[in-house]
Amino acid sequence: MSKPLQVERKRLLIGENWVDALSGETFPTLDPANGQVLAHIARAAPADVDLAVAAARKAFTGPWSKLRPAERQRLILRLADLVDRDAEELAVMDTLEMGRPIVDSRRVIGIVSRGLRHFAGLATSIRGATAPNSHPLDLLSYTLKEPVGVVAAIIPWNGPLFSAAWKIAPALATGSTVVLKPSEEGSLTPLHFAALCLEAGIPAGVVNVVTGFGDVGGALSAHMDVDKVSFTGSLETGQKIIQASAGNVKRVTMELGGKSPNIVFADADLDLAAQGSAMAVFANSGQVCAAGTRLYVERSIHDEFVERVAHHGRQLRIGAGIDPETQLGPIVSAKQLDRVTSYFDIGRQEGARIVSGGERLSDAAYASGNFVTPTLFAGVRDDMRIAREEIFGPVVSALPFDTLDEVIDRANDSRFGLAAGVWTSNVTKAHQAIRRLRAGSVWINHYMAMDPAMPFGGYRMSGYGKEGGLEHIEAYLETKGVWVRTA
Known part of the structure; x- marks a missing residue:
C-alpha cells in the first residue's frame, strides 16, 4: 500500500x-x-x-x-x-x-x-x-x-x-x-x-x-x-x-450530465451482461457522467437478471481507494454523500423497492469516510425522480420492458443523451437500436469503452x-x- x-x-x-x-x-x-x-x-x-x-x-x-x-x-x-x-x-x-x-x-x-x-x-x-x-x-x-x-x-x-x-x-x-x-x-x-x-x-x-x-x-x-x-x-x-x-x-x-439507458434483451449473454451492467453504474462509485443508471431489462428475464446484478453489487469490496483490494471506494465529499443517500428515501417514497444496498456505511473503518453500499432499485417507473435525475452515485434503477420499439421510446424519453448500452446476441436488433438511440455513445455487449481515437459527447442537454x-x-x-x- x-x-x-x-x-x-x-x-x-x-x-x-x-x-x-x-x-x-x-x-x-x-x-x-x-x-x-x-x-x-x-x-x-x-x-x-x-x-x-x-x-x-x-x-x-x-x-x-x-x-x-x-x-x-x-x-x-x-x-x-x-x-x-x-x-x-x-x-x-x-x-x-x-x-x-x-x-x-x-x-x-x-x-x-x-x-x-x-x-x-x-x-x-x-x-x-x-x-x-x-x-x-x-x-x-x-x-x-x-x-x-x-x-x-x-x-x-x-x-x-x-x-x-x-x-x-x-x-x-x-x-x-x-x-x-x-x-x-x-x-x-x-x-x-x-x-x-x-x-x-x-x-x-x-x-x-x-x-x-x-x-x-x-x-x-x-x-x-x-x-x-x-x-x-x-x-x-x-x-x-x-x-x-x-x-x-x-x-x-x-x-x-447523463441518465443513460442500459438495455438488456433476453437473448443476451446474461453472465456477461450482468457483470457489465453492474459495473456500468458501480464503477468509480457511480461518479461517472455516462453511467448506465437506467437498467431496462426484457420482462421475461427481469427478476432473474435484476438479482444477478444485485449479487454483483453485494460482492464488491468497499473500502479506502488506496487499498489494492478495494473495488468500490468512497463518495468524493460529505455533500455529495448526502445527495446520494437522499435518493434512497426519495425512491422509497415514490414506491420503488430497494433490492440491495441503500445504506450509508458508518461503523468501524467506515466511520470517518463517505461510504455507501451499491444500490439497486426495482419496481421503478419512468416518471420517478430516481429514473430521471442524475444521482452521481452507485445507484441503478431497474425497469422491465416488452418490445424493442417500446424500450427505445422510453430510453429516449430523457432530457439527457450522453450514452447508452445494448446487450443482445441478435445483430439486427443491435443495429436497429444503434440507429434509433439518441445518445452520443452507444456500446453493444459492453459498457464504458473509451479511446482517444473515438469521439465522446452528448445529445440534447x-x-x-x-x-x-x-x-x-x-x-x-x-x-x-x-x-x-x-x-
Whole structure:
C-alpha cells in the first residue's frame, strides 16, 4: 500500500511562476476515505484569473502558436514520458483525493499516456484543403487551420488527471494556450500535470492553473480575452457558463450530465451482461457522467437478471481507494454523500423497492469516510425522480420492458443523451437500436469503452461538441477561407 501524501501548500501556476493567490487564502482538500487533510490549496479569485489569462495571451501571441508542428509533437511526447515516469505518484494522488480504487487509477494513467501520444500524432496532421470554386474569376480557394487562441478549461472532480489531460493535450497539439480551472475537490493531479508540462519544456504561459471555487470558473467563462471554454461538469453549471460566455461570443464545448439507458434483451449473454451492467453504474462509485443508471431489462428475464446484478453489487469490496483490494471506494465529499443517500428515501417514497444496498456505511473503518453500499432499485417507473435525475452515485434503477420499439421510446424519453448500452446476441436488433438511440455513445455487449481515437459527447442537454477523435482537435481550431487571384 502506498504511503499517504504529506500535507503541503499548493500554489497557482501563472506563466512560469508558482504563486499564492493574491488574497493569500487557501482551502483544504480532503481524503474522502477518512476526512484527513491532504493539502492546502491556493484559493484564486477573479483578479488571479486576469493574471493567468494575460499570461496565456502573452504565450499565445509569442512563439507558441507559430512553433512548428513537429516541435509541438516532440514536447507532447516528452510530456507522455513524464506521465509514465510519475504514473504511481499520479495514481495515488487521484485515489487519495477523490476516492477511486487505486487499481482503476493506475488504469486511467495508461489511458492518459495513450491519449497524449494520440494528440502528439495529430499535431502533425492538422491541415486545410483546396476547394474547387465556381467564381467567374480565376481564383484559387483553400482553407487554413489555425489555433483558436486562449482556452479556459474547467474540469470536474471525478477524473481530475484524465480531464486535465483531455483538455490540455488538444490545445498543445493545435498551438492554443490554456488556463485550467480544476474542481476544488480534485486539484492535486492537475497541478502535478501542469508541473510536468513545464518540465517537458512547454513554454511558460502555455499552461496555467487557477484553483478555487465557482467564482473562478465564472470569471473565466465571462472573460473578454478568453477565446474558448471547454467544460465538463453538471448541466446546471454548464448553463451558467453558456450564459457567461455570451459577452464575447466564445467558442464553447459542453460535456454535461447523463441518465443513460442500459438495455438488456433476453437473448443476451446474461453472465456477461450482468457483470457489465453492474459495473456500468458501480464503477468509480457511480461518479461517472455516462453511467448506465437506467437498467431496462426484457420482462421475461427481469427478476432473474435484476438479482444477478444485485449479487454483483453485494460482492464488491468497499473500502479506502488506496487499498489494492478495494473495488468500490468512497463518495468524493460529505455533500455529495448526502445527495446520494437522499435518493434512497426519495425512491422509497415514490414506491420503488430497494433490492440491495441503500445504506450509508458508518461503523468501524467506515466511520470517518463517505461510504455507501451499491444500490439497486426495482419496481421503478419512468416518471420517478430516481429514473430521471442524475444521482452521481452507485445507484441503478431497474425497469422491465416488452418490445424493442417500446424500450427505445422510453430510453429516449430523457432530457439527457450522453450514452447508452445494448446487450443482445441478435445483430439486427443491435443495429436497429444503434440507429434509433439518441445518445452520443452507444456500446453493444459492453459498457464504458473509451479511446482517444473515438469521439465522446452528448445529445440534447448532455451538451455539445466532442472530445476524442478528429472532432476534438477541430474544436480547438479556427478555419480560415483564403482566396488568391491567379490571373
